[in-house]
Amino acid sequence: MSGQQAVLRIPAGTSELKEVSIQPSVIVAGDHPAGLLMAEHLADLGVAVTLMVPFPTLEEVVAPYRVIASADESVAGLLQEVAERVSQHAGITRVTQADLVDISGWWGDFSVQARIGEDLKTFHTSGIAMAYRGNPVDLPGIPVQEGVLPFTDFLSGINLQTGALAGKAESPKQVVFLLDAGERDEKWASVAAIRVGVFLKRKFGTQVFILCRELKVSVDEMEQDYRAARESGIIVFKYRQTPRVEKGSGGLRVVFEDAAAISSHGPSEITLDALDVVVAQERLGLSEDRAEVLRKLRIPLEDGVAGPNNPQFTGRTPKKGVVVAGDAWFPEYPTDAAMTALSAAQELYKWVGKGTYQVDAYRVAEVDPSKCATCLTCFRICPHDSIRVERYGERNVYITQGAKEGATWEAARVKIETCDGCGLCASECPAKAIQLIYYPDMEVLDFLAKNL
Amino acid sequence: MAGIACAGELTQAGITVTLLEKEPVIGGWAADYCCKATDQCNRCFVCVADKEREGVRLSDAVTLLTNHQVREVEKNGSGYRLRVENKVEGVEKEVRADAVVLATGFKPFDATQKGELGYGRYADVLTGLDLERMLRNQGSARKPSDGQVPNKIAFIQCVGSRDESIGHLYCSKACCAYALRMARVIRSQNPGSEIFFYYMDIQPAGRLFDETLKACEEDPNFHFIRAIPSKIYRYYQKPGLMMRSLEAESGTIEEKFFDLIVLSIGMEPNPENEGLWEKAGLKPGREGFVDPATCKDGIFVAGTVSGPKDIERSIMNAKQAALSVLRYLEGQS
Numbered sequence: 001m002s003g004q005q006a007v008l009r010i011p012a013g014t015s016e017l018k019e020v021s022i023q024p025s026v027i028v029a030g031d032h033p034a035g036l037l038m039a040e041h042l043a044d045l046g047v048a049v050t051l052m053v054p055f056p057t058l059e060e061v062v063a064p065y066r067v068i069a070s071a072d073e074s075v076a077g078l079l080q081e082v083a084e085r086v087s088q089h090a091g092i093t094r095v096t097q098a099d100l101v102d103i104s105g106w107w108g109d110f111s112v113q114a115r116i117g118e119d120l121k122t123f124h125t126s127g128i129a130m131a132y133r134g135n136p137v138d139l140p141g142i143p144v145q146e147g148v149l150p151f152t153d154f155l156s157g158i159n160l161q162t163g164a165l166a167g168k169a170e171s172p173k174q175v176v177f178l179l180d181a182g183e184r185d186e187k188w189a190s191v192a193a194i195r196v197g198v199f200l201k202r203k204f205g206t207q208v209f210i211l212c213r214e215l216k217v218s219v220d221e222m223e224q225d226y227r228a229a230r231e232s233g234i235i236v237f238k239y240r241q242t243p244r245v246e247k248g249s250g251g252l253r254v255v256f257e258d259a260a261a262i263s264s265h266g267p268s269e270i271t272l273d274a275l276d277v278v279v280a281q282e283r284l285g286l287s288e289d290r291a292e293v294l295r296k297l298r299i300p301l302e303d304g305v306a307g308p309n310n311p312q313f314t315g316r317t318p319k320k321g322v323v324v325a326g327d328a329w330f331p332e333y334p335t336d337a338a339m340t341a342l343s344a345a346q347e348l349y350k351w352v353g354k355g356t357y358q359v360d361a362y363r364v365a366e367v368d369p370s371k372c373a374t375c376l377t378c379f380r381i382c383p384h385d386s387i388r389v390e391r392y393g394e395r396n397v398y399i400t401q402g403a404k405e406g407a408t409w410e411a412a413r414v415k416i417e418t419c420d421g422c423g424l425c426a427s428e429c430p431a432k433a434i435q436l437i438y439y440p441d442m443e444v445l446d447f448l449a450k451n452l
Numbered sequence: 453m454a455g456i457a458c459a460g461e462l463t464q465a466g467i468t469v470t471l472l473e474k475e476p477v478i479g480g481w482a483a484d485y486c487c488k489a490t491d492q493c494n495r496c497f498v499c500v501a502d503k504e505r506e507g508v509r510l511s512d513a514v515t516l517l518t519n520h521q522v523r524e525v526e527k528n529g530s531g532y533r534l535r536v537e538n539k540v541e542g543v544e545k546e547v548r549a550d551a552v553v554l555a556t557g558f559k560p561f562d563a564t565q566k567g568e569l570g571y572g573r574y575a576d577v578l579t580g581l582d583l584e585r586m587l588r589n590q591g592s593a594r595k596p597s598d599g600q601v602p603n604k605i606a607f608i609q610c611v612g613s614r615d616e617s618i619g620h621l622y623c624s625k626a627c628c629a630y631a632l633r634m635a636r637v638i639r640s641q642n643p644g645s646e647i648f649f650y651y652m653d654i655q656p657a658g659r660l661f662d663e664t665l666k667a668c669e670e671d672p673n674f675h676f677i678r679a680i681p682s683k684i685y686r687y688y689q690k691p692g693l694m695m696r697s698l699e700a701e702s703g704t705i706e707e708k709f710f711d712l713i714v715l716s717i718g719m720e721p722n723p724e725n726e727g728l729w730e731k732a733g734l735k736p737g738r739e740g741f742v743d744p745a746t747c748k749d750g751i752f753v754a755g756t757v758s759g760p761k762d763i764e765r766s767i768m769n770a771k772q773a774a775l776s777v778l779r780y781l782e783g784q785s
Contacts, residue, residue: 041775041779044779045779045782046782074745077745183662184656184661184662185656185659185660185661185662185665186656187655187656214654214655215652216653216655217614217623217653218623218625220622220737220759221622221738221739222623223614223622223623224739238653259678259700260678260700261700262700265703305659312500312503312504314767314768330658330659339769340768342771342775342776343768343772346771346774346775347771349775350464350465353465353778354465354466
């Protein structure tokens with residue numbers, strides 16, 4: 001596309017719908033099983049899917065969730081054979097040991113750089129889905145010491161046959177799940193603790209204690225599983241302040257104040273002593289490399305989650321054509337994460353699936369190049385990354401990037417496919433060079449006169 | 453509402469949709485909910501539901517059949533034949549489709565079943581749904597008995613949820629969030645008001661819920677009390693309602709007067725689902741809602757029909773259903 005003398009006239013006062021052609025192709029990158037589900041659904045719909053996973057096999061994407069799948073049938077149903085199905089799917093190009101390192105370009109025409117082993121390779125695609133697993137950032141309020149494990153390390157380290165943890169020979173006699181010390185809007189750990197707790201108790205006879213601030217049951221069938229957990233002998237405590245975890249006699253000791261006790265009956269401090277393992281709910285976040293990719297795309301990160309929080313735009317980010325899922329969107333229990341990821345896949349399919357896309361031409365910003373002072377204000381503030389500075393020939397004649405001949409001055413240009421019509425650039429432009437195109441009043445009156 | 457969101461998604465993919473609605477208006481329960489913004493948006497997403505509804509109402513690709521009740525669903529070749537009854541004219545007709553999305557929603561819990569809470573007996577005991585309607589239609593919370601602005605308000609959570617005595621051993625998932633947000637609306641409209649929030653466990657709902665919860669906790673006139681009130685009654689000739697509860701904090705039985713009491717009612721499976729959808733092979737899950745795992749052969753579920761959901765998750769579920777429908781239709785052709 002670059003380097004040629006392609007000249008495109010910008011129609012003045014455009015108000016009709018414009019159709020843009022889009023190649024139905026998508027790159028799904030990441031190590032969260034939600035990515036496998038998205039890839040499978042989109043490929044079934046005829047989208048050319050390139051799946052990038054950082055591991056040698058797809059099985060490793062699902063492996064850390066195997067213990068939850070053993071404890072919960074609905075997760076098992078979701079993840080049982082997905083790795084196998086995806087690895088045999090004819091519509092999916094699989095790239096293993098690959099990590100996405102850079103994204104540039106626009107929706108419909110992304111250029112994606114991936115590190116495959118030692119090499120860098122460039123891919124072209126119309127849309128991108130990033131389904132990342134979260135990494136433990138820290139254990140809020142709990143000092144790091146031997147025997148204290150982050151929850152995700154516990155899940156991926158446990159041996160399903162013996163119940164032993166990584167580096168140990170036998171299954172632990174007791175496990176304490178310490179929840180809610182940090183983020184309170186995440187409920188994945190509470191759900192996993194109850195269900196995995198029942199599994200450990202039944203299979204290995206492990207004594208399980210669950211310590212939480214609030215018991216989170218707002219996941220399908222969770223209240224019944226909580227009942228089953230209590231009936232199988234799992235002890236649940238609600239604490240007031242984050243419990244103290246310290247070295248005790250013959251293991252770890254956890255001390256806390258029971259919030260459910262009636263305080264007029266005296267002090268309600270409870271001590272659990274001689275513990276093998278304390279599994280603590282950690283704060284999850286993206287690794288620095290991945291966060292950097294998102295930051296470059298101007299996707300805001302807050303507590304490790306990306307994009308705006310609006311169900312209209314599930315998983316959608318301010319960068320059009322890029323969706324996020326898995327822990328990169330919000331750390332969720334696998335069944336919930338699947339729902340979120342598939343609704344994000346639907347967003348992606350809506351954009352790239354049909355091969356064409358209709359642009360609301362009357363809701364886009366337009367720069368008048370003759371007024372533009374190239375101050376880059378619009379370029380900096382555009383939340384959709386839709387503005388670039390291009391060389392122009394005569395007024396209203398745009399010459400594609402790279403063309404040197406005939407270029408007389410530089411000015412900003414809005415990419416209409418990605419423009420959301422939010423109007424931020426128009427309101428901030430110091431030269432008043434940007435206008436949102438709307439139907440003028442006369443057109444509205446004409447329409448009313450014809451139709452009423 | 454999930455059905456509408458799903459229809460909107462499908463029309464954007466070029467699918468023709470027939471929307472069957474038994475009520476005279478579309479929108480489900482979400483059409484009665486209020487915006488829960490204070491001085492800022494509190495992310496209740498009611499406006500999104502309103503917007504989805506308008507989009508479908510104005511769309512050419514959607515045939516709207518209001519006042520139409522589905523009587524029978526029958527597999528017909530590769531597609532489905534639905535017998536629907538026009539409830540106004542009393543005539544039956546047939547609707548054909550390649551795939552069917554079931555979005556018949558939930559039934560709000562009938563709070564009169566909890567007789568000790570006095571709903572239906574005392575005018576100033578409202579359900580969460582009543583308060584939603586009041587805030588949507590009147591703009592502010594008033595006491596139904598005398599039209600005065602209430603100053604001392606209690607919210608009782610888990611009415612009809614997490615309660616084995618009525619066979620509802622599940623959490624309704626939306627109530628903590630909607631009650632906290634409506635309480636914040638009342639607090640912002642009437643700075644002199646005091647909120648008492650009786651709960652079991654606060655259930656987080658979606659991303660950034662922490663912000664709402666923190667704002668409530670930092671408010672000095674907002675009291676969180678972990679207790680289940682046992683009785684609401686009128687005390688001789690005194691104004692207001694007396695509420696009795698055993699509070700863990702003090703270990704004593706407390707009795708307090710309130711101007712207004714809001715019962716945060718949960719969701720029940722829609723009784724109309726039984727029988728009708730069993731023929732199509734759908735079965736109830738452990739909680740009594742339709743089990744999404746039993747959906748097959750071009751039948752899909754969206755929204756609260758498969759279990760309680762808030763607006764955000766209903767819309768996500770509807771989008772997921774739309775993707776499944778498109779995938780199914782692609783596989784058929």
